[in-house]
Amino acid sequence: MKEPTMNRGLKNRHLQLISLGGIIGSGYFLGTGYVLEKAGPASILAYLLGGAIVLCVMLCLAELAVAKPVSGSFVTYAKDNISSTWACGVGWAYWLNWIAYVPSEMIAAGIIMNKFIPEVSQVWWAVLFGLIVTVINLFNVEKFGESEFWLAIVKIVALVMFSIVSILICLGLIGDQGVLGTSILLGHGGFAPNGYWSIILTMVIIMVNFQGSEIIGLAAGECEHPEKSIPIAVRNVTWRIIALYIIPISLLISILPWDQATLEESVFAAALSQYGLSGASSVFAFVVLTAAISCSNSGLYGSGRTLHALAKIDMAPKWLGALNKNGMPQNSILVSVCGCWLVIALYTLDASETAYTYLLAVSGFTGAMAWISICWSQYNFRNKIIAKGLESTLKYKTPFFPYVTLFGIWVQVICLLVIAFTADLRSTLYAGIPMMVVPMIWYRLKKHHVVHHPAIQKE
Numbered sequence: 529m530k531e532p533t534m535n536r537g538l539k540n541r542h543l544q545l546i547s548l549g550g551i552i553g554s555g556y557f558l559g560t561g562y563v564l565e566k567a568g569p570a571s572i573l574a575y576l577l578g579g580a581i582v583l584c585v586m587l588c589l590a591e592l593a594v595a596k597p598v599s600g601s602f603v604t605y606a607k608d609n610i611s612s613t614w615a616c617g618v619g620w621a622y623w624l625n626w627i628a629y630v631p632s633e634m635i636a637a638g639i640i641m642n643k644f645i646p647e648v649s650q651v652w653w654a655v656l657f658g659l660i661v662t663v664i665n666l667f668n669v670e671k672f673g674e675s676e677f678w679l680a681i682v683k684i685v686a687l688v689m690f691s692i693v694s695i696l697i698c699l700g701l702i703g704d705q706g707v708l709g710t711s712i713l714l715g716h717g718g719f720a721p722n723g724y725w726s727i728i729l730t731m732v733i734i735m736v737n738f739q740g741s742e743i744i745g746l747a748a749g750e751c752e753h754p755e756k757s758i759p760i761a762v763r764n765v766t767w768r769i770i771a772l773y774i775i776p777i778s779l780l781i782s783i784l785p786w787d788q789a790t791l792e793e794s795v796f797a798a799a800l801s802q803y804g805l806s807g808a809s810s811v812f813a814f815v816v817l818t819a820a821i822s823c824s825n826s827g828l829y830g831s832g833r834t835l836h837a838l839a840k841i842d843m844a845p846k847w848l849g850a851l852n853k854n855g856m857p858q859n860s861i862l863v864s865v866c867g868c869w870l871v872i873a874l875y876t877l878d879a880s881e882t883a884y885t886y887l888l889a890v891s892g893f894t895g896a897m898a899w900i901s902i903c904w905s906q907y908n909f910r911n912k913i914i915a916k917g918l919e920s921t922l923k924y925k926t927p928f929f930p931y932v933t934l935f936g937i938w939v940q941v942i943c944l945l946v947i948a949f950t951a952d953l954r955s956t957l958y959a960g961i962p963m964m965v966v967p968m969i970w971y972r973l974k975k976h977h978v979v980h981h982p983a984i985q986k987e
Contacts, residue, residue, distance in 0.1 A: 542673030542676065543673075543744060543751050543758070545673075545677040545680040552680070552772065552819055553819050557796060557812065560737075560777065560780070561789040561790050561795045563733060564781065564795060565789050567722060567727055567729075568787075569713050570726065570727055571781065571786075572777060574727040575774055576774060577727065577734075578737070578738050579770040579773065581939055583770075584903065584939075585899045585902055585903060586742075587762065588903045588906035588907075588933055589601075589902050589906070590758055590759050590762040590924055591909070591922065591924050591926045592605045593744070593754060593758045594758050597751070602618075603834060605902070606901045606904075607841055608905075609905040612971065613972055616971040617965065618897055618898055619843060621898070621960070621967070622897075623835055624963050625891050625898070626828070627868055628871060628890055629736075629739075629827055630823075630868045631871040631872045633820040633824040633827065634654040635650065635651075635654050637654065637820035637824070638650035638651060638652070638654035641653040658872070661825045662828070662862075664825060665861050666852075666856060669854075676826055679822035679825065683819050686815040690776055691776050691779055694782065694799070697783050698779070698782055712781070713781055716787055733892060735892050735895060735943065736891050736895065738773075739892075740830070742898060742899065742902060743826055744758065744761055744762060755923050755924070780795060780799055783803070797809040797812035828865065828868070831860075832857050832860045833857065833860070835848050836849055893957065894960055896943065897960075899936070903934075903936040906926060906933055907930060907937070910926070910930070910933075
């Protein structure tokens with residue numbers, strides 16, 4: 529019997545919006561308050577640095593994905609270009625990253641629905657949304673791509689509308705405050721009220737906000753024409769990320785004093801309500817709900833493909849590498865869903881803000897390791913190609929090699945070192961490092977066992 533294969537049903541528009549869906553989650557609309565609180569108006573520079581890192585990672589990923597378009601890509605790239613042990617560690621850590629992060633998005637959606645319908649617990653809403661994204665992910669990849677396309681469109685339209693209204697507020701055309709200029713932007717302690725070091729301190733949370741862009745690579749094995757679609761998607765998504773983060777946040781800080789930003793509600797809604805737009809809270813509640821479902825959707829997609837990739841290269845049980853009749857990794861998706869529901873169940877035991885922030889910070893560490901792995905893989909891959917004299921055969925090349933690649937690696941290494949020396953964030957390493965190291969040790973022991981037992985190797 530012919531073994532089912534991945535269905536290459538994702539179109540170029542799906543690919544672009546899947547990546548945006550992964551990065552514009554509820555954490556962006558709700559968590560931006562944390563960044564503003566820590567860095568003030570200098571948050572603009574923090575997001576610019578985050579955008580530059582994303583650009584480097586995406587350019588590296590494009591070269592690898594065009595050269596070898598496979599599902600679960602960066603795990604395979606790490607195995608081929610770094611080492612099998614590293615690939616196992618970073619692959620499992622990345623899977624656990626989404627297993628921690630997707631429930632936080634489901635819970636955020638549950639909290640919003642609980643405000644509208646308080647009779648139903650936020651946990652039950654979270655489970656409902658979990659079932660919805662599970663069904664979407666199990667149908668076929670076209671249905672997933674189409675749902676993610678429209679969910680992402682809602683978020684993009686909301687950010688564009690916010691930017692337009694904010695410009696009108698700054699010009700004095702909405703509200704009775706007159707022309708604002710830089711009175712709010714610089715009027716509460718200057719551009720960097722807490723110093724420029726605060727920019728680095730907020731980078732771990734900002735990298736969490738940007739995570740999801742690498743899902744383009746995971747989808748490489750399921751798009752119609754990867755050699756055309758991936759470079760276009762990378763180029764467009766990167767600039768859209770910068771535009772949809774930098775411009776709205778610059779305008780946000782121009783109309784809302786940074787010291788009034790909180791984590792209790794969306795800072796975007798809080799900013800608009802100050803100028804008589806009281807209905808903004810309900811509108812942004814809907815947008816955050818859409819963002820949470822969308823991010824859960826793309827996160828579950830990413831976790832399922834990563835687990836499937838690990839199974840295909842003998843780093844997870846073989847049955848997780850099976851595909852259903854629609855070419856979907858059904859077993860990997862179901863196991864990922866069960867992992868998410870387990871985290872939701874544990875979250876009910878400690879529903880504090882501390883637990884939520886801790887989940888995000890751990891996600892920041894494991895996500896950064898995945899990004900470093902992508903850049904490192906491309907660095908080794910290109911050097912191998914150059915050594916063989918085959919550089920001219922590449923259909924897509926990361927520009928300004930090796931400077932772009934090395935910048936992407938070392939800036940993230942510096943950010944991780946900052947975590948190690950920051951008391952508030954250091955504890956995330958206690959969970960993040962074992963998430964990588966334990967799978968590595970398991971893989972080495974397994975490999976050692978097989979090598980020393982020839983009978984097992986033959987089987």
